[in-house]
Amino acid sequence: MKNQINRRSSLLRMGGALAGLLTLSAAKTAKAAVQTVFVSTSAPKGYDPTKHKWLMCIDDNKCIGCGLCAEACKKENGVPEGPYFRTWIERYIIPKPKPGSGETRGEAIVDSPNGGIPKGGVSAFPEPTLPKDQIEHAFFVPKLCNLCENPPCVQVCPVGATFKAPDGAVLIDPKYCIGCAFCVQACPYGARFLNPVTKTAEKCSLCYHRITRNLKPACVEICPAEARIFGDLNNLHADDPIQKFYEKNRVQVLKPHLGTEPRVLYAALDKEVR
Amino acid sequence: MINEVTNIVVETLPQIQGYVYPNESNVHPVWSVLIVIYPYITGLVAGAFIMASLVRVFNVKALAPVYRMSMLTALAFLLCATLPLLCHLGHPERNYEVMMTPHMTSPMAIFGFVYAWYLMAVLLLELWFDFRQDFVKWSKTTPGFQGLIYRVLTLGVTDVSEQSVRLDMKMEWILSIVGIPSAFLLHGYVGFIFGSIKANPWWGNVLMPIMFILSAIVSGIALCVFNYIVLTWIRRKTVNMRCLDAMAMFLFYALLVDAVIETLDVLHRGFAAEEGFAVLQTMIREKLFYTLNIGQVGIGTLVPLLMLGALQLLRHRVPEAVRRTMIFCSGAMILFGVLMMRWNVVMGGQFFSKSFRGVMSYKMEFSGQEGWLLGAAIMCLPFIILTVLVKLFLSESEQLQPCEHLPENSSKT
Numbered sequence: 083m084k085n086q087i088n089r090r091s092s093l094l095r096m097g098g099a100l101a102g103l104l105t106l107s108a109a110k111t112a113k114a115a116v117q118t119v120f121v122s123t124s125a126p127k128g129y130d131p132t133k134h135k136w137l138m139c140i141d142d143n144k145c146i147g148c149g150l151c152a153e154a155c156k157k158e159n160g161v162p163e164g165p166y167f168r169t170w171i172e173r174y175i176i177p178k179p180k181p182g183s184g185e186t187r188g189e190a191i192v193d194s195p196n197g198g199i200p201k202g203g204v205s206a207f208p209e210p211t212l213p214k215d216q217i218e219h220a221f222f223v224p225k226l227c228n229l230c231e232n233p234p235c236v237q238v239c240p241v242g243a244t245f246k247a248p249d250g251a252v253l254i255d256p257k258y259c260i261g262c263a264f265c266v267q268a269c270p271y272g273a274r275f276l277n278p279v280t281k282t283a284e285k286c287s288l289c290y291h292r293i294t295r296n297l298k299p300a301c302v303e304i305c306p307a308e309a310r311i312f313g314d315l316n317n318l319h320a321d322d323p324i325q326k327f328y329e330k331n332r333v334q335v336l337k338p339h340l341g342t343e344p345r346v347l348y349a350a351l352d353k354e355v356r
Numbered sequence: 357m358i359n360e361v362t363n364i365v366v367e368t369l370p371q372i373q374g375y376v377y378p379n380e381s382n383v384h385p386v387w388s389v390l391i392v393i394y395p396y397i398t399g400l401v402a403g404a405f406i407m408a409s410l411v412r413v414f415n416v417k418a419l420a421p422v423y424r425m426s427m428l429t430a431l432a433f434l435l436c437a438t439l440p441l442l443c444h445l446g447h448p449e450r451n452y453e454v455m456m457t458p459h460m461t462s463p464m465a466i467f468g469f470v471y472a473w474y475l476m477a478v479l480l481l482e483l484w485f486d487f488r489q490d491f492v493k494w495s496k497t498t499p500g501f502q503g504l505i506y507r508v509l510t511l512g513v514t515d516v517s518e519q520s521v522r523l524d525m526k527m528e529w530i531l532s533i534v535g536i537p538s539a540f541l542l543h544g545y546v547g548f549i550f551g552s553i554k555a556n557p558w559w560g561n562v563l564m565p566i567m568f569i570l571s572a573i574v575s576g577i578a579l580c581v582f583n584y585i586v587l588t589w590i591r592r593k594t595v596n597m598r599c600l601d602a603m604a605m606f607l608f609y610a611l612l613v614d615a616v617i618e619t620l621d622v623l624h625r626g627f628a629a630e631e632g633f634a635v636l637q638t639m640i641r642e643k644l645f646y647t648l649n650i651g652q653v654g655i656g657t658l659v660p661l662l663m664l665g666a667l668q669l670l671r672h673r674v675p676e677a678v679r680r681t682m683i684f685c686s687g688a689m690i691l692f693g694v695l696m697m698r699w700n701v702v703m704g705g706q707f708f709s710k711s712f713r714g715v716m717s718y719k720m721e722f723s724g725q726e727g728w729l730l731g732a733a734i735m736c737l738p739f740i741i742l743t744v745l746v747k748l749f750l751s752e753s754e755q756l757q758p759c760e761h762l763p764e765n766s767s768k769t
Contacts, residue, residue: 089513089520100476110456165381172375192375192713225377234555240468241450242459260453261446263386264464270555272377272710276386281446339631340554356711 123253124291134249135315136288138302139327140224142350144309147171147222149198149206151301151310156199158289158300166275168286169226169301171198173207174354176219187218190354198222223355224310226301227252227273227286228336228344235265235274235285244283250345251290256282270337288312374714385706385718388726390440393734395546395568396698398437400738402543402569403576404430405479405535410606412532418602424750425587426580427483432742434475439734444726463549474535474542482531484511485524487749492516505748543572550701557632557712558639558705563621570614575694577607581687585680587746597676601667604683608664611690615657632712643707643715648700656693660686 125131155161155169177188195206210217233252236244243258244265259282266274266283277284289299293312297303302312313324327333331349337356348355372381408426410416442448455472458465492514495506547568554560581603588595625636640648663686667679674682708715721727 089515092511092513107456107458165378167378170378190713192711194375194378197378234553237461238463238552239459240462240464241453241457258450258453259447260450262441262444262464263446264462264549266379266386267559267705268553268555270710272379275379275382276446356713 123247123255123294124287125294129294131247131249131251133316136229136250136293136345137313137315137324138226138229138288138299138346139311139313139324139333140346140348141309141311141327141331142221142223142348142352144307145171145222145224146307146309147173147198147205147207148306149200150304150306151224152197153199154300154304155286155289158292159287161284162277162279164278166277166284167197168273168284169197169224170194172223172225172355173198174219174221174223174352175210175212175217176352176354177212178216178218192354219352221352223348223351224301225271225273226346227288228271228342228346229288231343231345232341234268234270234340234342238264238268240264251288251293252285253287253290254283254285256280256284259283270340270342371717372714373716374709375711376709376714376716377711380709380716383719384721384726385703385716387444387702387706388718388720389728389731390444390726390734392695392698392702393731394437394440394444395543395550395702396575396695397433397440397735397738398546399543399568399572399575399694399698400579401430401434401437401474401576402539402572403574403578404433404580405539405576406573407577407580407603407606409532409536409539412529413536416602418598419606421596421599422580422584422603424486425583425746426576427479427486428745428749429580429583429742430576431479431483432745433738434471434479435741436734436738438471439737440731443730443734463545463552467545467549470538470542470545474538478531478535478538482528482535484509485528485531488513488524489516489521490749502748540569543569550705553705555710556705557630557636558708559701561621561625563617563624564701567614567618567621570610570617571694571697574607574610574614574690577603577610578687578690578694581607581683582691583742585684585687595680597679600680600683601671604664604667604679604686607683607686607690608661608668611657611661611664615661618657632708635708635712635715638715639704639707643717644700644704647696648704651696652693652700655689656696657690660689660693 149171152167152170156167159168161168172192172194175191177191179185179188191210191212193207195208198206200206210220229250229252233244233246236246236252239245240262241258241260243256243260244252244254246252261276261281261283263276263283266276269285274283274285276282289297289301292299298312299310302310308323311323311327313322315324318325327347327349333347333349334351335344335347336351404426407419408423408430411419411423442451445451454465454468458468460466488510491506491510493516495503495510495514497503498506544565547565550559550568551561551564581600584600584603585595625633663682667674667682671679707717723729
C-alpha cells in the first residue's frame with residue numbers, strides 16, 4: 083500500500099513539474115506579447131505606431147537603374163558588403179521574338195550585379211549582350227521588402243522576433259532573433275538574409291529610425307528620378323505624392339497569387355517581373 | 357549533373373545559372389546538411405516507435421522480440437533529434453525562447469512542444485512502465501554504480517505485486533495508443549515545416565507531411581531491421597527469422613504505400629504544372645539527378661521493393677541465410693534512400709531561386725558550423741547512446757526477449 087502511494091506521489095510530482103513548466107511558459111508568452119507592442123524599435127520616444135500607415139509606391143516607368151537607392155540603403159543601415167541587400171535593382175531585357183517563332187517576345191534576360199550598386203561612379207549594369215535593334219523592351223525594377231499585410235515571414239518565426247507593426251512596417255527585433263533562417267526561406271520575394279556579422283535575420287525596415295522622425299527612407303530620399311514614392315496613408319495632405327500616384331496609375335503587386343497582400347505597389351509592372 | 361556530385365563530395369566554387377535574387381547568391385545555403393539530418397533523425401524516431409506500437413496496440417506477436425530494442429532506438433534518436441537544429445542556429449544560446457516565448461503560428465515553435473510531449477509524456481513514460489519491474493529486479497541483483505542507476509530509475513516505486521504490474525501494463529497500452537498519433541504528429545509537423553512554405557514550390561505542398569510520415573515509418577522499420585541484425589551478429593546470437601520476416605513484410609507494405617504516395621505527388625505536380633514547374637523539371641533532370649533518380653528512387657525504393665516483394669512471394673523457397681542478407685541489404689538501402697529523400701527535399705528547395713529564373717550550386721563545407729564533419733558526428737551520436745542503452749537495459753541473457761507480460765497479458769488489459 084505504501085508503495086502504491088509512492089507511485090502516485092511520484093506521478094503527482096512529475097505532473098506538478100510539468101504544470102510548473104507550462105505556467106512558466108505561459109507567463110513568458112504573455113511577456114513576449116507585451117514586448118511585441120513595446121518592442122525596442124529604433125523609433126523615438128512618443129512615436130505612436132497606431133497613428134500611421136506607411137506605404138511605398140514604385141513608378142516603374144521612372145526608374146533609371148542608377149542604383150543610388152541600393153547604395154544609400156547599404157550605407158544608411160550598415161548592411162555588410164557582399165550578397166546582402168535590403169533593397170536592390172533588377173534589370174530586365176526583353177528581346178524581340180525570333181522571326182517566324184509565333185511568339186510576342188523573346189525570353190527575358192534578368193540581372194542585378196551587386197544589387198545594381200554603382201562602382202566608382204560607373205553603373206553596375208554591363209552593356210547588354212544583345213544588339214540594341216534586337217531588344218524589344220528594357221527596364222529596371224527596384225525591389226525591397228513588400229511589407230505584406232499577411233507576411234509569411236512573420237507567420238513562421240518561431241519566437242516572434244519578426245512582427246508587423248501597427249503602422250504597416252514589418253520589423254525584426256535582432257536581440258530576440260535566434261537566427262534559424264525560417265523567415266528567409268518563407269519570404270517569396272528574396273527580401274531577407276542572414277546578417278553574417280550579427281547572425282540574425284535582416285531586411286528592409288523602411289528606415290524605421292528615419293520615418294518615425296518625419297524623414298523619408300534613405301532610398302526614397304536619394305532617388306533622382308522620383309521613382310520611389312513614400313507616404314503615410316493616415317496623414318495624407320492635399321497634394322500628397324501618394325495621392326497623385328494613385329490617381330494617375332493602375333497599380334499592381336508582386337506575386338499576388340500568394341495572398342500576401344503587399345503594401346509595396348508598382349505602376350507599369352511587366353508580366354516578367356516576379 | 358557532374359557538378360552536383362562534385363559539389364557534394366569536394367568543395368567547388370558556387371555556381372549560378374540564370375538569375376537569382378541577390379540575397380540568394382550566397383556561398384552557403386541557408387539550410388544545409390544539419391537540416392537534412394534533422395528530419396531524418398526525427399523520422400527514424402517516429403518509425404521505430406510505430407513499429408514497436410504494432411506489438412503493443414495491434415498485438416503482432418511476431419515482432420515482440422524487437423519491441424524493447426525499437427523503443428530504445430526511438431529514445432536514442434529522439435534525444436539527438438533537436439541537436440542538428442540547435443547547432444544550425446545563428447544564436448543557439450537563445451534556443452530556449454522557442455519554448456519560453458513561442459510564436460504559435462510557427463510550425464517550428466509548435467514542433468518544440470510536440471517534441472517535448474513525445475519525449476516526456478509518451479516515450480519516457482512508456483519505457484518506464486515497461487522496464488519498471490526489471491529495474492526493481494536489477495536494482496536488487498546488480499552491485500555498484502549500475503545497480504544505483506537501476507535504483508534511481510525505479511523512482512522509488514518498488515511494488516511488483518500483481519495488481520501493480522497490471523496497472524503498469526494498462527498504462528503502457530494507453531501510452532501506446534496515445535503514442536501513435538503523437539508519433540504521426542511529431543513527424544507530420546516536420547513535414548509541415550517544409551510543406552507550409554508557399555513561397556517555394558518544391559516544398560509548399562499539402563502532401564508533404566504525409567510523405568514525411570510514410571517515409572519515416574519506412575526508415576524506422578528499416579533501422580530496426582538493421583539494428584536487430586547487427587546486434588545479434590555482435591552478440592553471436594541467432595536471428596529470430598519469424599520476427600525478421602514479419603519486419604520485412606511490414607517494411608515492404610510501408611515502402612509500397614510510401615512509393616505510391618510519392619509517385620502521386622510527382623504526377624500531381626506534372627499535371628498541375630503550376631508556376632515554377634520548369635525549374636522543378638530542371639531539378640529532377642539535372643540538379644538532383646543522382647540523389648533523386650538513382651539514390652532515392654533506384655537504390656532507396658525500387659531495388660528494395662523488388663527484393664522484399666520477391667521475398668513475400670517466395671519466402672519458403674529462399675534459404676534463411678539468403679533471406680537474412682536480402683532483408684539486411686534492403687534495410688540498409690532504404691536507410692540510404694530515405695536520407696537521400698531528406699537531402700532532395702531540403703537541398704532541392706534551395707537549389708533554385710524563388711524568382712524561378714535561375715539555379716544555384718553550393719560549396720558544401722567540410723568543417724564549419726554546417727559542415728559534413730558535424731553532420732556525421734551528430735549522426736553517430738544516437739548510435740553511441742543506443743549502445744549504452746542496450747548495454748544497460750538489454751542484458752545478454754534475456755536480450756531481445758519481450759517483456760514477460762508481453763504481449764499475451766497486454767491483450768487482456
